Every structure is written in C-alpha cells, then in structure tokens.
Amino acid sequence: MLDVSTDPEEADRELAGDMLRHSGVRLTDVLVLVSGNAGLLVELYRRGFAHVCLAVAPCPCMARTADVLWLPHAGEPLAGGRLPRFLNVLRDGGTLVLHGNASASRYRLGSLRRLLQAEGFAAVEQAVEAGRFCLVARSLGRNHALARHGPTRELATSQGSS
Numbered sequence: 001m002l003d004v005s006t007d008p009e010e011a012d013r014e015l016a017g018d019m020l021r022h023s024g025v026r027l028t029d030v031l032v033l034v035s036g037n038a039g040l041l042v043e044l045y046r047r048g049f050a051h052v053c054l055a056v057a058p059c060p061c062m063a064r065t066a067d068v069l070w071l072p073h074a075g076e077p078l079a080g081g082r083l084p085r086f087l088n089v090l091r092d093g094g095t096l097v098l099h100g101n102a103s104a105s106r107y108r109l110g111s112l113r114r115l116l117q118a119e120g121f122a123a124v125e126q127a128v129e130a131g132r133f134c135l136v137a138r139s140l141g142r143n144h145a146l147a148r149h150g151p152t153r154e155l156a157t158s159q160g161s162s
Contacts, residue, residue: 012039015072015099016047022125022134023097029067032089040072058085066090074100078112087119092141096121099134109133 030051033040044052066089112135113123121137
C-alpha cells in the first residue's frame with residue numbers, strides 16, 4: 001500500500017500500482033478517475049492505459065461507458081454523499097475501486113460495503129494496511145439494481161441526470 005511519506009510522483013506510482021494489484025484492471029479497460037489529480041492520470045498513461053479520463057463531477061454523457069471507476073481519495077466523495085452519482089458511469093459488470101485513509105474503521109468499511117450492496121455492487125476484495133484501505137467491488141448489473149430498487153428509482157435517476 002501507499003507510503004504517504006514519499007514525493008508526489010512516487011506516491012502516484014505507488015497508488016496506481018496498488019490499484020492495479022488489487023483490482024485486476026486491464027490496459028484495454030476504459031477507466032474513469034474520480035477526485036484524483038493530473039499526476040495520477042499521467043501515471044496511468046505511462047503504464048499504458050489509453051482510455052482514461054479524470055472526472056470531477058458526474059456527467060450524464062458518460063453513462064455506462066466505463067469498465068473501471070477509481071476513487072483514489074475516496075474520503076471526499078464518500079463524505080459528501082456523492083458516490084452514488086458517480087456510479088452511473090460504470091457498465092454492467094464494471095469494477096469500482098476505492099482507496100482512502102485507514103482511519104475508516106472496519107465498522108465504516110462494513111457500512112461502505114452495505115451502501116455498495118444497496119447500489120447493486122458486490123465487494124470482491126478489501127485490504128487495510130499502512131494507514132490506507134482499498135475496497136474493490138463489481139457491479140452486479142442494471143437488472144440487479146432494478147430488482148432491488150424497483151423501476152421507480154431507476155426512472156427517477158434517469159430523469160434527474162438529463
């Protein structure tokens with residue numbers, strides 16, 4: 001996991017490497033980086049990713065286009081309750097990767113897992129070490145979310161993002 005005492009470029013390299021180790025992301029995947037920085041974007045390009053973008057706000061035009069949604073500094077979107085608004089960029093079966101400070105206790109990680117489950121995700125890996133956490137989840141698909149929430153919620157989400 002990330003050693004926060006390093007310089008910014010080294011920290012970006014370590015964070016990108018950590019994400020790749022835990023997530024199983026492929027170079028051909030379309031990756032959306034949320035609340036990251038340009039250094040992380042450059043590091044992903046250096047590693048061979050051709051389809052990467054940095055999103056600072058949810059965008060309806062990106063709906064269901066990404067294979068991977070990565071929040072390298074998950075605290076801000078999670079604390080602001082903005083995570084569900086970013087989830088629409090993932091295609092069915094897509095991967096969500098969250099990194100954050102390990103001050104997120106196991107209880108808070110459990111709450112996060114329940115939130116993701118309610119949004120139609122299944123946690124597949126969790127790691128807590130060196131003051132950071134990494135949680136990887138897979139989208140169970142649109143049909144799962146419809147079955148869980150019903151068509152009214154899906155319709156409201158679609159109308160709200162137009």
